[in-house]
Each structure stands twice: as structure tokens, then as C-alpha cells.
Amino acid sequence: MNRVTQNLLLLLLGGALLKISAFSADFANYVKPGFRPLVIAAGVVLVVLAVAALALDLRRSRSAARQGELLRARVAEEAYLAALVGRDPVTPAHQEEHEHVGGHRVAWLLVAPLTVIFLVAPPALGSFAVQQAEQTSHVPPPTLVEARPTVLKDGQVNTLSMIEFANLAWDDSSRALRGKTVRLTGFVVPSGRDGGWYLTRMRIGCCAADALTMQVMVKGVPAPATDAWVRVTGTWSPRKVRGTDAYSPPEVTASRVERIAAPDEPYE
Structure with a gap:
């Protein structure tokens, strides 16, 4: 050359x-x-x-x-x-x-x-990256997420990031999520189990190479197309911890699922 x-x-x-x-x-x-x-x-x-x-x-x-x-x-x-x-x-x-x-x-x-x-021009990480991971990291326990107090209001929809929802879902002692309507945004990943699907968002510290998978199990509505970006409105379903299931993702019972365009900033 x-x-x-x-x-x-x-x-x-x-x-x-x-x-x-x-x-x-x-x-x-x-x-x-x-x-x-x-x-x-x-x-x-x-x-x-x-x-x-x-x-x-x-x-x-x-x-x-x-x-x-x-x-x-x-x-x-x-x-x-x-x-x-x-x-x-x-x-x-x-x-x-x-x-x-x-x-x-x-x-x-x-x-x-x-x-x-x-x-x-590779797109942002999606369901393929999640499913191909050797060990999927669901929403981490509170020792791994940012401690950020979030106050939810009654009688209205509370828009939360996945990290905010994770904090509240893992710390049930505050009962901040009970009875509150929340709205989360992410892309669809099949759960491989009946009765639900994963709302997923990637969280990065620097670049896509260090992405951490953040997932919430969505129930109550059929699963949209894989990799579709959606906005889920619903209420939190308290987890029932059984043995090794202690770190399973939190659940949301959806009342509404809206299909949206992929955001300009796909990662949290």
C-alpha cells in the first residue's frame, strides 16, 4: 500500500x-x-x-x-x-x-x-446478544445498582428507567412500588417460558463491550415481535423467591403495551 x-x-x-x-x-x-x-x-x-x-x-x-x-x-x-x-x-x-x-x-x-x-453499520445490542450470552445477568440485586431514591405518585403513571425500577423492586421494604402504575421502555426478548416475556434494556459503563442485561418479566399481554421496542405500562408483581430463583427478574403485570421507534440512546 x-x-x-x-x-x-x-x-x-x-x-x-x-x-x-x-x-x-x-x-x-x-x-x-x-x-x-x-x-x-x-x-x-x-x-x-x-x-x-x-x-x-x-x-x-x-x-x-x-x-x-x-x-x-x-x-x-x-x-x-x-x-x-x-x-x-x-x-x-x-x-x-x-x-x-x-x-x-x-x-x-x-x-x-x-x-x-x-x-x-451494526445496530445496538438486541435479543441475539442477550440469548447468546453464556450467563444472562438479570436486573442485579441492590448491592450492584445505584442507590437513588425514587418517589412514586399515586393515581398517575410513573415513568422509570430500568435501574430505578430495579432499586425499588429489590428493596420491597419501602413498599414504594405497591399499587403504583409504572411505565418502562425496552426491547422484547422471548422468555422461553409460558405466560410471559422479557422487557430488556442494556446498561453500559463505557461501550457496548461491557453491556449488562437488565430484564423485567412482563405478564398479562401477548409478547410483541422479538427485538421490537415497546413501552410497557403496568403494576409491579412482588416476587416469590424459591431456592435458586432468588435473582430472577422482577415481574410486571401489564395493562398496556405500546410499540415505539428505537430510541436515539438505546442504552441506559
């Missing part, structure tokens, strides 16, 4: 980062929203470096072309003078600078992220 191709790939990679961060919200499928400025900055840096390298290579190419023309003119002049005086032409002494333009093969690795972003 020559230097021009390397720099063009670098330019395309920077443009790809800007495409998913500055001109769309696709970056949120891979990292937390707070990383958006960093992704944009990285894209800008790559574009600037690539443009600067291309400009430098163009300048070097023009300089080499001028030096070549000058050398050829000197050779022609020497040949003409040698013919006039009847001697052999003397080749001008010069030192050629050999530039390695072959580049490194490792630069071809830049093609991989470009192909992924422009051709494949």
Missing part, C-alpha cells in the same frame, strides 16, 4: 467517525452519549492529519518532478557539449534519494472499521 492510499484510508476513517457522531446519533449504538465530543474530536484529528499528509506528499511529488526535469536537462546539455568537442558525455554526479513508498501492510487494517461503518 502506498502513502497516498494510506492517507486516503485515514481520511475516510476520520470521515466515518464524523458521520456517526457529528451528523447522526449512530455512535450511541457503540458508546455512551457522553463520549460524543471525544468521537467528534478523534474524527477531526484524523481528517486533519490525513489532509496534511496528502498535501505534504503532493508537495514532495511536485518537487521530485521538478528535480527530474532539471536532471534530464543537464544530461541533454552534457550530451550536446560532448558531441561538440568530440568526447564521451559525462553523467552528472547525483545522489538519488530512495523513498520507501510501499507502506506497511498493517495499514490495510484500516479497511475493517471502514467496512463495518459504511457497509454493515
Whole structure:
């Protein structure tokens, strides 16, 4: 791979980062929203470096072309003078600078992220990632979730994140969920059991690679299509802990399930 191709790939990679961060919200499928400025900055840096390298290579190419023309003119002049005086032409002494333009093969690795972003564009993690996990981590116990007091109101729908619902469901001593109507948002994952399905949301600390599965068992309504994003309205059903079932996901008896578009920020 020559230097021009390397720099063009670098330019395309920077443009790809800007495409998913500055001109769309696709970056949120891979990292937390707070990383958006960093992704944009990285894209800008790559574009600037690539443009600067291309400009430098163009300048070097023009300089080499001028030096070549000058050398050829000197050779022609020497040949003409040698013919006039009847001697052999003397080749001008010069030192050629050999530039390695072959580049490194490792630069071809830049093609991989470009192909992924422009051709494949993987969506946010969904039911396949959940079902393929060797050990699904349901909504964690309160020692693993954020302690954040949430006050619910009677007589109205309380919109909660999965982490807020987890706190209240695992800490039944406060009885904050009893008799309250809640609304949760997530995507559908089959439960493999009769009588319910999982409302699921991924929670990430940095990027999709460290995603934690947050699930709530939904009962009372048929399961929508797998991976469909839905908004579930219902009431909490207290868990009945039996043996190893101590860490089973909490349950919600749904009164309404609405199909919605996938949110711009699919992770919590």
C-alpha cells in the first residue's frame, strides 16, 4: 500500500467517525452519549492529519518532478557539449534519494472499521446478544445498582428507567412500588417460558463491550415481535423467591403495551 492510499484510508476513517457522531446519533449504538465530543474530536484529528499528509506528499511529488526535469536537462546539455568537442558525455554526479513508498501492510487494517461503518453499520445490542450470552445477568440485586431514591405518585403513571425500577423492586421494604402504575421502555426478548416475556434494556459503563442485561418479566399481554421496542405500562408483581430463583427478574403485570421507534440512546 502506498502513502497516498494510506492517507486516503485515514481520511475516510476520520470521515466515518464524523458521520456517526457529528451528523447522526449512530455512535450511541457503540458508546455512551457522553463520549460524543471525544468521537467528534478523534474524527477531526484524523481528517486533519490525513489532509496534511496528502498535501505534504503532493508537495514532495511536485518537487521530485521538478528535480527530474532539471536532471534530464543537464544530461541533454552534457550530451550536446560532448558531441561538440568530440568526447564521451559525462553523467552528472547525483545522489538519488530512495523513498520507501510501499507502506506497511498493517495499514490495510484500516479497511475493517471502514467496512463495518459504511457497509454493515451494526445496530445496538438486541435479543441475539442477550440469548447468546453464556450467563444472562438479570436486573442485579441492590448491592450492584445505584442507590437513588425514587418517589412514586399515586393515581398517575410513573415513568422509570430500568435501574430505578430495579432499586425499588429489590428493596420491597419501602413498599414504594405497591399499587403504583409504572411505565418502562425496552426491547422484547422471548422468555422461553409460558405466560410471559422479557422487557430488556442494556446498561453500559463505557461501550457496548461491557453491556449488562437488565430484564423485567412482563405478564398479562401477548409478547410483541422479538427485538421490537415497546413501552410497557403496568403494576409491579412482588416476587416469590424459591431456592435458586432468588435473582430472577422482577415481574410486571401489564395493562398496556405500546410499540415505539428505537430510541436515539438505546442504552441506559
